[in-house]
Amino acid sequence: MAPEPQNRVTVLEQCQVSPRPPPSAGKPRSLPLTFYDLAFWEVPHVQRLFFYDNADLLGGSEFLLRELPLFEKSMAVALHHFYPLAGKLPCRMPTDAAPEIVFSDGDSVRLTVAVGNDDFDYLASDHARDTARLRPLLPPLLRNGGSQDVFAIQLTVFPLAGICIGTTLHHAVCDGSSYVHFMKTWAAIHRCGYSGGESMVVEALPLFDRSFVRDNDGLREVFLSDHRAYAAAEGEKGIHECHCHLAGGTTELATFRFTDRLLRWLGRQVESETSARRCSPYALACGAMWAGIVRARGRSASFGFVTGCKPRASPPVPANYFGNCLGLCRVEEETEAKQGWLDAVTASAAAIWRAIEGLAEEGRVFRDARGWVRLVREYASARAVTVAGSPKLGVYAATDLGAPWGRPRKVEIVSVERTGALALSESGRDGDGGIEVGLALPRVEMEAFRAFYGDLLVAAE
Structure with a gap:
């Protein structure tokens, strides 16, 4: 160090x-x-x-x-x-x-x-x-x-x-x-x-x-x-007090990479162990991270994510609209800490994928919308696993400044320290493909998570 x-x-x-x-x-x-x-x-x-x-x-x-x-x-x-x-x-x-x-x-x-x-x-x-x-x-x-x-x-x-x-x-x-x-x-x-x-x-x-x-x-x-x-x-306290659930002690931020090869291996595991016929790279990476966080904490945790609503709204919102246009989605199942690590990964990824597939139903994302403000607060206080960013944003390619800077070497969403979210982006390494995920955890939990991720890499070899 x-x-x-x-x-x-x-x-x-x-x-x-x-x-x-x-x-x-x-x-x-x-x-x-x-x-x-x-x-x-x-x-x-x-x-x-x-x-x-x-x-x-x-x-x-x-x-x-x-x-x-x-x-x-x-x-x-x-x-x-x-x-x-x-x-x-x-x-x-x-x-x-x-x-x-x-x-x-x-x-x-x-x-x-x-x-x-x-x-x-x-x-x-x-x-x-x-x-x-x-x-x-x-x-x-x-x-x-x-x-x-x-x-x-x-x-x-x-x-x-x-x-x-x-x-x-x-x-x-x-x-x-x-x-x-x-x-x-x-x-x-x-x-x-x-x-x-x-x-x-x-x-x-x-x-x-x-x-x-x-x-x-x-x-x-x-x-x-x-x-x-x-x-x-x-009163003066506000939700920001609730969100700082990682405050106190040393918090660490690390990046975990899911290459195309690792994602293909995870996809085969999910397909062989569950009823899912296929599973998106997003669901695979998030499922593995969710399972690893649960294992690092030693207790179950809820999972939530956001989805783009511009094409889901009626009528659709133009792609260049400036503002927020996201729907809040919860995964009904929870990942249990007592599961074997590979079973937990496959179950978590499959649960996320089922939730994503369910959004194909017209109006589904808005069905529970009246509770979104409450959901944000509940998930913050419960240290639920959520998601920030998306590989679809293409943030590395978008922020090429030209000579002498070029593309960024690394992009971080540091505010996940406060929210506990997974920070997703496309892989910034040329030719690597895949997804990179930033994660902030207290030091002891980070050590446990890194051990879990190491087991995942070994199993995929």
Whole structure:
């Protein structure tokens, strides 16, 4: 393990980046939160890290002089298209109105530039790392009076190693699809230049029109009522206290890779041991992780995941819609700690796959939607296993910054430390294929999980 530095980062500069040019007068300045957004109102902020190799980078002064102006300009142009990210949300659920994202002329995204004093290779690796070493790379969302920022970025320079881009996003603003849409746009503008020709590299502009989200069952009012009732009962405590179930002691974050070969082997096990005729790579990877977590904890745990609702809504929501558009799904079965490890893996994967197959029924994802706010809280307090991210987002390919950075070496969703979720993405290694999964656990549980994963790899040989 790399030695721990005393001062992990040194802040060089903090600036505010506004959309450039500002959004036109015809663009909406306020976006009401839909019921999809409200389902994630009190979920902890989503925090990601993108590590980019660059051994030629000399240090902070060089970065400030040569690279920072380029990042600021491309970011400002990208924010022109995604200006709600520079807006504000109320800090608390209003008692007499529905919350809105409000953008005012002059609003901006806070950009922090720092120099990292830690070991870049250690931080950007797969092995278990103390999350306390990663947190300094993440920017906070600042509050001012009764409003708060919804998005912030930090660029941390590691001399002769590379940079880390850290982002913090309020989940009520948008889901992973819209977030990656912004990051892909920013990366494309940065990669190809921003001298007025960005329309050539922006594949599809974001759509902010809330009329595309139909709410025939009045879910928005149900969710507003639920949030207000919880706020009245909890006072200052709030759900964030419930979500920090990994707080206390040392928490470690590690990445576990499911190559195409390993997934094929798991698929054969599931098919031979259960009635499942086939099983998706997503269900196989999640099932194995779920079984391993149960084994590491020594007790059963519930499992939940989200599914994209843009094609499931009636009528369908356009793919470039900006906001949240996810449905919450629970797996009815639980994985038992007493099962043999291979039996647990196959049973877990099959249970997830049955739940996914059930979503093919029209309207199935919305059948229990009135309970989504309650489900988020129940799963948080019970340390249920949930999922963040998706291999379908293609986050590695989307965030190619071009020379001298290229694609990120590693992408992490560090906020799983607070939520306990599995962080899924496509494998970032060229030619590897498969899925990579980030997992945060207390150190003792992480050791047990790593032993489980090692047994899985040996059995698949």
